[in-house]
Amino acid sequence: MSILSNLADECLATATCQLPVELLTKGSFSGRQTAKKIALAAHVAQIDPYRAATHNKGIMNGVDAVTIAMGNDWRAIESAAHAYAARDGQYRGLSHWSLSADQQFLQGELTLPLPVGFVGGSIKIVPLVQLNQQLAQIKEVSDLEKLLVCVGLAQNLAALLALVTEGIQRGHxxxxxxxxxxxxxxxxxxxxxxxxxxxxxxxxxxxxxxxxxxxxxxxxxxxxxx
Missing domain, CATH: 1.10.8 (Helicase, Ruva Protein; domain 3)
Structure with a gap:
């Protein structure tokens, strides 16, 4: 029974962003309308585990791809993320989106447990991983953690933007x-x-x-x- 847990809830990385709402104008929707819809969709993922599962799957689409490219175990990161999403007893969306008080900005935040490695194992002996680290300018493990959580937040924004405007089906x-x-x-x-x-x-x-x-x-x- 001597084995580390994948729920590394003391190894957390957080990404935040703030976007002017006018950047979210799409089709017949104004930027402010779209921002409000994104915030509402994110809220649904906080209260409905069925929506949360799909919400978080979208986040992990991006995180998993980077994890694999960097020679890490994507299944361990998936396990950690989903366990963390249920840390208070209910499974919830991992990201949070809201409008600023003046409704001029959409604000996003994502926190993930990211027990990733930068050296050791196969990471230092797989040439493609070495190349990927160079392309992403990964100098230390904290750089990789930052990259992963930022990609997750960006992926989530793209999914929510499509969901509340043209619909996911059209994009698919x-x-x-x-x-x-x-x-x-x-x-x-x-x-x-x-x-x-x-x-x-x-x-x-x-x-x-x-x-x-x-x-x-x-x-x-x-x-x-x-």
Whole structure:
């Protein structure tokens, strides 16, 4: 029974941010409207564990990716985060969002237990981890903790912004259409046009994407000859 707990609640990292509400203007929603909706959505995650589970999953989408890139055990970080989310007996959202008193800023805060490593184990012997540390300018373990919690907060903001404005489904469909275009063989410079035509014709299967791509390239060859 001699083993460390993954609930490292004395190894906490906190990220905060403050955004002018006008930056959140999207579609028909004013920045202030969007900010209020984000704050309300975050509040729901504090009182409803069903919403909290999805809320926190979104946070960990970003955290897990960085954890893996930095040669750490993402399952340990997941376990720590979800246990911490239930530290008062009810599972809650890990982040908090609110409007400033003058309603000019959206304020966010996220605290995570992050028992990560900077050296030791496979971290110092995997070349890709070394490269990732250099790219992220990780000089010490506190740098990694800061990066992880900041990515988590940014990921959460992106998810909430989509959720309260255009809806998550639209964003997911955009990703699906891009994946379909790439699977059809589209180059990066061709993806946007393939996606646009798939949406216009209402057919989103691989065969349709391949036919669209053939037409795009045929037209391109014709224009080049002209």
């Amino acid at each position: 469909m955009q990703l699906q259409l891009r994946s379909t275009a790439l699977a059809a063989g589209a180059k990066i410079t061709e993806v946007a046009e393939v996606v646009q035509q798939l949406q216009a014709q209402g057919q989103t299967d691989l065969t349709s994407a391949q036919l669209i791509l053939q037409k795009i390239r045929k037209n391109g060859d014709h224009n080049d000859r002209i």
